[in-house]
Amino acid sequence: MRLKLLVTCLLTVSFLGAMDHTVVSTSLATIAGELGALQHMSWIVVGYTLASTVLLPVLGKLDDILGPRKIFLGALVVFLAASLCCGLSADFSWLIASRVVQGMSAAGLQLMSQTIIARVTTQRERPRYLATIGAAFPVAILVGPLLGGLITDQLGWQWVFWINIPLGLIALVLALFALPALEGHTSPRGFDLAGAGVFTICLVALILGITWAGEPGASLSTVLALAIGLFSLVLFLWIETRVPEPMIPLKIFANRTVAAGAALSTIIGVGLFSITAYLPTYIQMAYQTSITVSGLVPFATVFGMLCSNLFTGWWASRTGGYWMFPVIGTALGAAGLFAMALLPAGRPLWVPMAVMAVVGIGTGSFMNLIVALVQGAVPAKQTGTITATVNLVRQIGSTVATAMIGVGIAASVAGLLPAGLDAATLTPQQVHASPAEVQAEVAQIYTSVFSPVFAALALAYAVGILVALCLPRGRLSNDPSGTAENTPVSVTTES
Numbered sequence: 001m002r003l004k005l006l007v008t009c010l011l012t013v014s015f016l017g018a019m020d021h022t023v024v025s026t027s028l029a030t031i032a033g034e035l036g037a038l039q040h041m042s043w044i045v046v047g048y049t050l051a052s053t054v055l056l057p058v059l060g061k062l063d064d065i066l067g068p069r070k071i072f073l074g075a076l077v078v079f080l081a082a083s084l085c086c087g088l089s090a091d092f093s094w095l096i097a098s099r100v101v102q103g104m105s106a107a108g109l110q111l112m113s114q115t116i117i118a119r120v121t122t123q124r125e126r127p128r129y130l131a132t133i134g135a136a137f138p139v140a141i142l143v144g145p146l147l148g149g150l151i152t153d154q155l156g157w158q159w160v161f162w163i164n165i166p167l168g169l170i171a172l173v174l175a176l177f178a179l180p181a182l183e184g185h186t187s188p189r190g191f192d193l194a195g196a197g198v199f200t201i202c203l204v205a206l207i208l209g210i211t212w213a214g215e216p217g218a219s220l221s222t223v224l225a226l227a228i229g230l231f232s233l234v235l236f237l238w239i240e241t242r243v244p245e246p247m248i249p250l251k252i253f254a255n256r257t258v259a260a261g262a263a264l265s266t267i268i269g270v271g272l273f274s275i276t277a278y279l280p281t282y283i284q285m286a287y288q289t290s291i292t293v294s295g296l297v298p299f300a301t302v303f304g305m306l307c308s309n310l311f312t313g314w315w316a317s318r319t320g321g322y323w324m325f326p327v328i329g330t331a332l333g334a335a336g337l338f339a340m341a342l343l344p345a346g347r348p349l350w351v352p353m354a355v356m357a358v359v360g361i362g363t364g365s366f367m368n369l370i371v372a373l374v375q376g377a378v379p380a381k382q383t384g385t386i387t388a389t390v391n392l393v394r395q396i397g398s399t400v401a402t403a404m405i406g407v408g409i410a411a412s413v414a415g416l417l418p419a420g421l422d423a424a425t426l427t428p429q430q431v432h433a434s435p436a437e438v439q440a441e442v443a444q445i446y447t448s449v450f451s452p453v454f455a456a457l458a459l460a461y462a463v464g465i466l467v468a469l470c471l472p473r474g475r476l477s478n479d480p481s482g483t484a485e486n487t488p489v490s491v492t493t494e495s
Contacts, residue, residue, distance in 0.1 A: 007117075012171040014133045015140060016164050016168060017079075017109045018140035020083075022140045022148070023145070023151070024044060024045070024048075031044060032044065032092070044096070047103065048100070050208075051103030051104045053395045054203045055108070057247050058247070059071060059107060059111050060247075060388025061192065061384065061385055063385075064385055067183045068384065069182045071108055071112050073176070075109050076172050079168060080168045082098050084161075084165060087158035111387060116179065118375040123376040124320055124477060126372040126375065127312070127317050128316070130369075130371055131309050134371075135310060138303070142299060145295075192240075192243050194243065201228070202233045204229075205228040206225070206226065206230075206233075210399060213404075249382065256471070257376075258374050258386065259470075260467050261374035261377075261390055265370060267461060270401040270457070270460050271461045272457075273397075274405055274457070275405065277402055278450075279301070282450050284428040285446040286447045288432060288439055300353040303357065304361040305360035305364035306360075308329075316372075320477075322373065323473045325366045326468035328362070329361075329362040330462075331465055335362075336362065340450075346443070371390055374386050374390055401457075409453070413449055416445045418442075
């Protein structure tokens with residue numbers, strides 16, 4: 001009973017953290033307009049994402065030192081306070097500062113939810129519970145934008161943030177009752193302050209440089225940020241090889257399961273999460289649909305991801321089998337994205353919906369499973385570190401690929417548009433109001449521009465097939481040593 005209450009609590013906070021990223025999307029223009037900062041609108045999202053990404057490895061190390069209970073409860077309290085401050089924001093600076101704090105605390109909620117599951121379950125049980133709390137992410141993608149629009153229209157944009165408070169308080173009560181005392185395993189004196197500081201500078205500089213790459217007139221800022229980021233990365237790697245308790249122990253990547261799991265997590269970020277932001281635009285232009293209808297393709301993608309995530313988590317926990325899911329999943333992802341690259345303009349909308357649903361099914365089949373695998377491949381004292389690392393590489397892969405795709409699409413479309421159409425001001429409504437021959441030409445342009453993008457992402461998933469084949473074969477252990485009080489946990493290999 002206590003475990004069910006704990007899972008309910010973790011699912012609630014995971015949903016809050018995921019929703020807080022998606023529910024705001026439809027309210028951005030309203031929020032920025034009322035606060036008089038439309039030109040800085042993107043920072044409502046960028047500040048949140050940047051803060052949550054940067055803090056992941058720090059929180060992972062703190063988990064190993066202090067234990068997840070303290071960090072989880074602290075993050076939940078800070079998240080609720082930050083949500084209150086977001087809604088009370090009187091100016092844009094106040095809102096951005098509150099969003100940064102909210103992003104930092106949301107990272108703690110998401111990460112601790114996964115590490116707590118690792119601490120209270122065996123490796124055999126873990127995929128089912130990780131799939132359950134992991135379902136919050138695709139559900140948030142499906143309902144977040146719609147819910148955000150309804151809340152903004154009916155109650156005001158402040159309630160986009162304040163809706164977190166009643167749900168969060170319920171989760172806090174459940175956590176105080178159901179969350180056991182889970183102590184850390186590493187001495188606080190071993191915290192890698194130098195590595196944490198340099199890594200923060202590295203990520204901030206790299207993400208800002210990539211974000212600025214697509215903005216006109218920001219070439220000097222982009223080059224400077226990327227140079228600082230790369231220098232900091234080299235310095236960070238140097239530090240990690242010399243401190244006694246590194247924030248990200250590089251030696252763990254010598255473990256085949258860890259190396260393959262991290263690579264597969266990166267591929268998910270690069271291969272799918274990066275393209276979902278551009279799918280609606282592609283569908284609106286290439287298939288000449290409305291904004292509402294264009295959402296059906298990402299909906300199909302995420303729904304496929306949700307279903308396969310729940311099924312494979314249940315199956316892996318029931319049977320202990322896991323090896324086939326990353327192999328089949330990456331193969332489905334590669335096949336689906338390659339099919340998208342070959343689709344000609346003018347196909348019925350159900351065709352890209354079905355194809356992207358296949359990509360979602362493939363990705364969901366191993367998205368949370370690899371977290372369980374890498375958690376069981378390291379000593380329990382590194383559970384927080386390895387869980388943070390897997391999430392971090394996925395987030396970085398998604399951020400880098402999203403920026404690169406955006407820059408490439410913008411440059412390619414601008415160079416191919418017919419006379420009279422300006423890429424900087426082009427909207428789907430403008431294209432749909434144009435003569436039929438112009439609509440057909442624009443559809444062909446977007447098809448030709450996106451085709452190599454889909455092909456490149458298909459190649460990333462194809463590499464993922466080879467990576468998945470490197471995972472050790474076997475069955476997940478149902479031994480109680482799968483809890484965090486013993487080390488290390490690994491799969492039971494088959495002869």
